[in-house]
Amino acid sequence: MAERAGASGLTMPGVIARAGGVVLSAGRALLPGLFAGLFAGLFAGAWPGHAFASAVTLSAPPQRIVSLLPSLTETVCALGACARLVGVDTYSNWPQAVRALPHVGGLDDAQVESILSLRPDLVLAAASTRAIARLESLGLKVLALEPRTLEDFRRVVGQLDQVLGTARAPALLQQVEGELVAAARALPEAQRGVRVYFEVSSAPYAASESSFIGQLMARVGALNVVPGTLGPFPKLNPEFIVRADPHVIMVTDRASGDLSRRPGWASLRALREGRVCQFTPAQADVLVRPGPRMAEGARLMADCIQGRMTNPKVPVS
DSSP: OOBOOOSSOOEEEOOEEEETTEEEEOOEEEOOBOOOSTBTTTSBSSSSOOOOOOEEEESSOOSSEEEOSHHHHHHHHHTTOGGGEEEEOTTOOOSGGGGGSOBOOOTTTOOHHHHHHTOOSEEEEOTTOTTHHHHHHTTOOEEEOOOOSHHHHHHHHHHHHHHHTOOOHHHHHHHHHHHHHHHHHTSOGGGTTOEEEEEEETTTEEOOTTSHHHHHHHHHTOEESSOGGGOSSOBOOHHHHHHHOOSEEEEOOGGGOOGGGSTTGGGOHHHHTTOEEEOOHHHHHHHHOOSTTHHHHHHHHHHHHHHHHHOTTSOOO
8 A cells, every 4th residue: 555645734844955055945744644554644634743844964966765655756766766766665666666675664664774774865754754853863864755735746846856966857747737637638528527525545534625636636627525624634424425425436445345334325326326436556556646646646537537427337447
């Protein structure tokens, strides 16, 4: 499983990094997260924790990097610096090349001794990673970046590009934006405004309008039934969805089980009429990571809506 996101909407001052004398602001960072697994790094903010801020000084672009968040791993690779990665978190699995690297834990279980043995000159981590203080006390340089919105993603791309010295951020951002525009065009005009419920965990936790998933949903022309005022990833009472009565339900958690067994859900039109998309684990990785594959996630949403609204009984590929 991949990357968990935040639930409260609370943000904290980001981390500052200095690379070659250039001061970089990491933008907004989330409070600590709670869960490992599919959404490791996604649910941060609803539980007790502390804000994190530090400074990192780099005399030259790093050549040995450990990444402790899948979205950061993917961004490093998209910027052309995949070969500099010497270790990644448990759930980093894209691109294919990172699967062969040492996997050294993540948010709550970073393997400090293993990371130290890799001799990194930079560790990339979510602001909510518990081991940051320990890693720094051992002399390692840690840059905390935790994107939670499309704007955060753009900022993180620019900051990593500057730290890595890759000079690829403009091209990457232009590519992602172009793919987002194409994904939005994929949804027919008649299906715009479809009301969607997007569930990221069977608790159930949902992606609201204010999450990056909600922003992607808006880009393709769908309406999110979960308001942003509840926070990016709120835990909901099942009855909330019954009252919202979405046209389409999207689920990323294979452990969600029989949705019709939830209180009141058997009456939902989306369930009765087969308008449910249950994404594969690989698709879920794309959807829940605020990284360079977000446009692919938007396309998955558009394809789900088009398939379910046009021919609801036929599975969406």
